[in-house]
Each structure stands twice: as structure tokens, then as C-alpha cells.
Amino acid sequence: MSNLGYTLMTEQSGPRELVGYAVDAERVGFDFAVSSDHYSPWLTEQGHAPYAWTLLGAVAQATERMGLMTYVTCPTLRYHPAVVAQKSATLQLLAEGRFTLGLGSGENLNEHVVGAGWPTIGVRQRMLAEAVEVIRALHTGDLVDYHGEHFEVDSARVWDVPDEGVELAIAVSGERSITELAPLADHLVAVAPEAEILETWNATPGAPQIGAGARAIGQIPVCWAPSAEDATAYAHEQFRWFAGGWQVNADLPTPYGFSGATQFVRPEDVAAQIPCGPDLDAIVEAVGAYWEAGFTDVALVQVGDRWQQQFLDEVAAPLLDKLRAAAP
Template sequence: MTRFGYTLMTEQSGPKQLVEYAVSAERLGFDFEVSSDHYSPWLAAQGHAPNAWTLLGAVAQATERVELFTYVTCPTVRYHPAVVAQQAATLQILADGRFTLGVGSGENLNEHVVGQGWPTIKRRQDMLREAVQIIRELFTGELVDWKGDYFEVDSARLWDVPEVPVAIAAAVSGERSVETFSPLVDHLIAVEPDKELVDGWHAARKGTGLPGDSRIVGQIPICWDTDEAAAVARAHEQFRWFAGGWSVNADLPTTAGFAGATQFVREEDVASSIPCGPDLDAIVEAVRKYWEAGFTDIALVQVGDEGQDRFLDQAAAPLLDKLRKAAG
């Protein structure tokens, strides 16, 4: 059965609002909730970037049932992997076993702030591989010493280890990253409904004798509103960065850079890639591509803080009903 999630979009809402949305989303029946982990919003119009780990700690205490994910944390530049391991273990305890650590190779937008530069994509993936290995070692609760190509760990130990082990999901985008991370992590994260990627992931895990129950977690932006024109305008104002694709988005360093790179993106361009307006069936058809590609978990992003309460009050429950019926 396909699971449907709600996105706590830290770039577009403040921390108190996000906790309120998390509680509402659980009450309405969403299966899981994912939180972005940003130091900056993509565009200044979004206007927020609270700390994801503090937020998820609060959400873990305010909710009871929904699974929680970081979507995603970069454990290589802004955070040392030893710190991420401690954060994840603590959050798993607070969430009573409902947390999955989602990791990725990061974006310049968030990582450059600590003044360590921005590595090439190959180096970022190599750093992420080593970071995952360190995190796994620390999750054992044993004393860890590590001297690798990118990181050092000096006599570190997690003193609070959760009874339920923390699963790790990695964001991957191509054959090389599938080959690298399929043996190291439990689940796949991807942002496009790419069936070849999903099939390649399963084949790679099967080839190394790993369990076949890996979850495939995706995310799709939508902009529901009773007024279609207002929905399109809001999606254009706050989500036109999405048009650049991840190969561009990963390298731009500032909100000003994203504003400049997307200055010629038109409202109709955004509307062609993000379902906007009151038509729930159109949203279902957009999401359908994901479960048909083999995704087991699909998180919705309702664009914009403005109208988020209306989406949750008016559209979320009937939309979930339609999605579950369509997905079977």
C-alpha cells in the first residue's frame, strides 16, 4: 500500500506554525511527515529557515503516530557526521522509534555558510558515503575512532542509543549514486518519478543479498487553492526555483542567485510542472506518476505558508481519500 506524507517546508513557515501543521496533518490521516533541513530559503519571498532538528524534536512530542523523516540532512559540511548521529539517535528516542534519517549530498545554498567551500559532486558523494559509515558505527553505541579521507572521529560514543535502530535513507539521482549507496543505507529518496532509477536500486540491493523491503520515498509540490490564478501566482512567487533542476539548484549559493537564475521563469512554466488550483483529480494524476514508478512513500508539498491552514482544513482529507483509492 502506498503511503502518503506531508512536508514540513521549513523554507516557507516559522517553527510554531510548522508544529501546528504537523499536528493537523497527523489528525487528518497522513502516514508520515518529512522536514527539509535548510539554513536559507530558496527565495527571499519564502522568508523562513528554522532549524530542522529542533523542529522535529518538538513535532515528535506533539504527535503520536506519524513517521518522521529529515528530507534531507547533509551530514558532511554544515554538520559533522558525529553530530548528526547524536541528533538522529536522540530524535529516535523522542519519537518512540518513528524517525528515519534522510541524508543527501547537500546544496551550496545551505552548506557554504560555515565557510568550508563547496566540493564537486563526486567529492560530495564520497564525503556522504564516509559520513554514512561513521554514523552507522556510532549507532552501535560503541566507542568510535575514525580517520578517513574526509573526516576524523576521536573517541566518540553515543550514550543514548535508541531501542529501535535508526533507518537511513539516501537521496540518489543516478547510476553511480545507486551503486554507492544501495549497500550502505536502508531506503531510497528521489525527487523525480524515475522507474529506471527505482528498478536499478532494487536490482543493486538484490545483487548484494540485501533485503527487498527497501522503501522508495518521493516528494511532489502542489499548490491547492480555491482560486486557480492565485495558486499559480503563489507557486510562481515561491517555487519557481524548482524549474532549475537539481544539477543547477545544488550549486547556487544565495537567495539572490536563485532570484537571478529564475527571473525569466513565467507563471505558465510553473503551472505546467506543479498542479495548481482546486482540482483534486489533477493533483492525483500528477502524483500517480510516482506510485506507477514504484514509489512506496510520497510526500506532498503544499506551496506557501499563506493558505496552508485552508489546505489542511478543506482539501487534505478528501485529497488523501482520492489518492488512496487511486493507488489501490
Template sequence: MTSFGYTLMTEQAGPRQLVDHAVRAEDAGFDFEVMSDHYSPWLSAQGHAPYAWSVLGAVAHATSRVGLMTYVTCPTVRYHPAVVAQKAATVQLLAEGRFTLGLGSGESLNEHVVGTGWPAVQDRQAMLQEAIEIIRELHTGELVDYRGEYFQVDSARIWDLPDGGVDIGVAAGGPRAVERFAPLADHLVATEPDGDLVAAWNAAEGAPTIGRAKNGGAARAVGQIPVCWDPSESAAVERAHDQFRWFAGGWAVNADLPTTAGFAGATQFVRPEDVAGSIPCGPDLDAIVEAVRPFWENGFTDVALVQIGGDTQEAFLTEVAQPLLEKLRKASS
């Protein structure tokens, strides 16, 4: 059975609103909730970027059933991996075992702000590998000294640590990334319904096979898809174009642009119909189901929905979420 999640998108809502959305999403019946971890929105029209980890602590306290996950945190530039290890352990304790640490190699948009430059993709992946190694060691509860090419840890220990540490999911965009990170991670994270990624994960030496029990749980392939529900199709298309046209650039571009102005310039020729061609827009719930279908058909165990538009979340969660979840579960069963 596929699990369906709700995205707490920090780029389009303030911290108190996000906590309210988290509670409403749990009440509506979502299985899990993922949260973006950004210093800046993609486009100025989105208008928000609160600190994800403060919000996560509040969400962990305000909810009781849903799984929680960062989607995703970059543990290499803006954050030192030793700090990520500490805050992930703390959130896991607050969530009483419901939290998964989703990690990725990051985007310049969020990481350049600390003034250390933006590494090439090969360096970013090598940094991410070291960061995961550090987080894993610290989650043993032992005193850790680490000397790597990119990071150093001196006499560090996590004092408040959940039993078993914290599950780690890693965003991977191709077979080489899967081969590198699958042996280090518990779960695969991807934004495209690419069955080849799942197959590559299952073939990677030392990786937990998706769907097979590991350490009392099961490895997951966690996907994400934007949708723009609205009673008016034209209003949905307009909103998706205004706030989500950055999505059309693809991650090869998205990872390297440093500012909202850069994203606005890079997407100035993206038309509303271009966005509507890749994002389901309007009131048709069956169209949303069909857009999500490729994920479960390609082996993804979990899919998180992004409802575009911060001011539409309440209506989406109170009017649409339950019937949409019923349709999704029926179609995927």
C-alpha cells in the first residue's frame, strides 16, 4: 500500500501557519508530512522562508500520528553535519520515533548565504558522503573525532539521543548517486517517478532493498509532486505559474541559481500553459490521481503532495484532502 504525504512548504507559509497546516493534514488522514528546509523562497511571489527546524519541533509536539521528514536538508554548507546530527536527534525525541532525516546535496539558493562559495557538484556529493558518515557516527552516542577532506569533528557527542538513532533518506538523481549513497542511507528520496532509480537502488551493493524489512522497519522510496487544486482551473494555472514556474528548470539549473531574481530571470519565458502541462491544475481530483500514478507504478512506496499557494492550504485540507486521499488509496491498492 502506497503512503501519501503532505508537504509543509516553508516557502509559501509562515511558521504558525505551517504548524496549523500540519495538524489539519494529520486530521485529514495523510500518512506523513515532509518539510522543505530553505533560507529563501524559490520566487518572491511565494513570500516565506521560516527556519524549518524550529517549526519541526512545534509540529512534532502538535501532532501525534503522522511521520515527519525533512525534504531535504543540506548538511554541508549552511549547516555543519555535527549540528544536523544534534538537531535531528532532538526532533526524533520530540516526535517519539516518527522523524526521518531527509538529506541532499543542496542548492546555491539556500547555501550561498554563509559566504563560503558554492562547490561543484562532484565536491557537493563528496561532502554529503562525509556528512552522512559523521551523522551516523554521532548517532551511536559515542565520542566522535573525525578527520575528512571537507569536515573535522573534535570530541563531539550527542547527549540526548533516541534509541536506534534516526533513519536517513538521501535525495539521488541518477544511478551514480544511488550507487554512492544507497549503502549509507535507509531510504531513497526523488522528485521524479523514475523506476530506474528504484531499480538502481535495489541493485546497489549494501543498500536496503525497498520494501524489505531492515532494522525493524522497511526501506522506502519517497517521491514528491506539486499539484494546484482550485475550484477554478484558470485561477489554479495562474497561481501555479506565478509561484511554481521555477519547477520547470530542472535540478541541473535549480541547484546553481543563487537568488529569487535569478529564478525569475531564468523562468521569464515559461508560459502558464507550460506549467499546466506538468502540474495538475484545477478542481479535477481524478487528474491529480493520474499525475501521481507513475510514482506507485514505478515502485515508490511514499508520495508527498505539494499544494501550491499558501493561502489555499486551509481549503485544500478541509474540503479536498479526504476525498482525494480516498481516490489515491483506491487507485493505488
């Protein structure tokens, strides 16, 4: 059966609210929680972007059972991989083994802020592969010198490392990224319920096998609200950035760019991609595409902050029951 997760979406809620949502998500029965790791919201209407690592440290102390994960951290531009190695080791200690480090090649929206430019996708993937090598080396607790094409590490050591290590989940999409990155990962992250992604991953030499210890972790937005009309209007306000797909989403640099790029996206266009309204069966059907594709884990994003508490208090528990009843 799929593990069901809750998304702490830093773009749409403040840090104190997110910690409270995490506590409630554990209370109602979610198996794990993932946090976005952004410097900026996608749209100005979302209005938030607290620091994911401070948030997750607080969540680790406020919860006891749920797995925790970044979904996902880019360890190549805004953060140096040596810093990611240190903070992920610390978080694993605070979470007592519940943390998985989700990694990806990033989005221009968040990474351009340090003035390092925005590389092409091929370069970003090679940078990510090098970053993983650095993180793995530092998680041994040994003294590390590293001289790569993109990163230098000079006499670095992470002094507080967890005995169980930190498992790495890496975001992939096409064949090129899977071939290069799957052998470096413990788990797969993907944002589309495509069986071909998992099949290509499992066919890649050296890749940990999905279904034999490795997880395939997906994510899906839903917009529960008391009425379909309210949900559709709110999803359009908060989540129309989603309509362009990740090939577009990775490259736009600012919320204003996303606003311009989505000015002709209609509410009905958003509702065609995101289940909107009080119909839990429609949400179950949408989530089902992930386990039908072979995913082991699916994290839900309840769109926006407006009905977030009501979703957790009144909707999440019966929704989880329905999802678990329908899952293989």
C-alpha cells in the first residue's frame, strides 16, 4: 500500500502555521510530511517563503512518528553541497532517523537570487551529480577534500553525523536525468504519475530497485473546499503557476514572470489538472494514478492556506481512510 504524505508548502503559509499543520497531519494519520525548499513563492498571491530547514528542525521536535523530507532541495547554487551535508545530518539527528534528503536540479525562481546565473539543464544535472558525491562523502564523518568540475571542498568535516546516515531521494524526469542520477540515489522523486519513469529507473544499471527497498515518491495538488466553485476560483488564484508544466516552471525567474506567463490560464484549466471541491472520491481517483504507475509514496498538497485547518480537522482523516481502502 502507498505511504500517504502531507506537504508543508512554504509558499502558501507562514512558519508557525506550518509547524501546527505538521502536528495535525501526524495526529490525523499521515505517514510522512514533505517540505518545499523555496526562496520565493510562485505567485505573489501565495505570499510566503519561510526557510525550510528552520521549519523542519521545529517540526522534528514537534512530531514523533511521521517521516520528514525536503521536496526538494537544490544543493548546487543557493546552497553549497557541503552546507547541505551539514544541515541534513543535523536534521537527521533531531528527527531521530525519520528524515530523507530530497534533492533536485532546482528552479530559476529560487536559485537566481545568489547571482550565480542559471545553467542549462545538462549542466544543472552534472552539478547535482557532483553535489551528491560531496554530500555522500561528508556524511561519512571523514575529512573531505574534493576537487570537481563545479565544486571545491577544502578540508571539510561534518562533526555530528547520524549512525544511520541520511538517505537521498533524487528528482528525475526524462531518460537522461534517470541514467545519470538513479545510480547515485536511494529513492526516486517524480512529479508525474508515469510508469515509464519507474521502468526506466529500474532498468538503469546500478539504480536501487523500486519495489525492492527503494521508494518512488510522488506529489499531487488537491484543492478541497466546501464547494467546487470556491475551490476552483481559489486554486486558480493560488496554483495557476502549475499549468505551464515543469519545463516552463524550472526556468521562469520571478513571481511576476509566472503571473505574466499564466495570465490567460482560466479557472477551468486549473480545475482540469487539480481536483477541486468537496468530492473525496475525485481526489482518490486522481491520487490513484500514482499507485497505478507503481509509486510507493504520494504526498498531497492542499492548495492555499484558506481551508488548510479545516482540511486537517474535518477532511484528512476520512480522505486517508478512502485512499487506504482504494490503494493496492
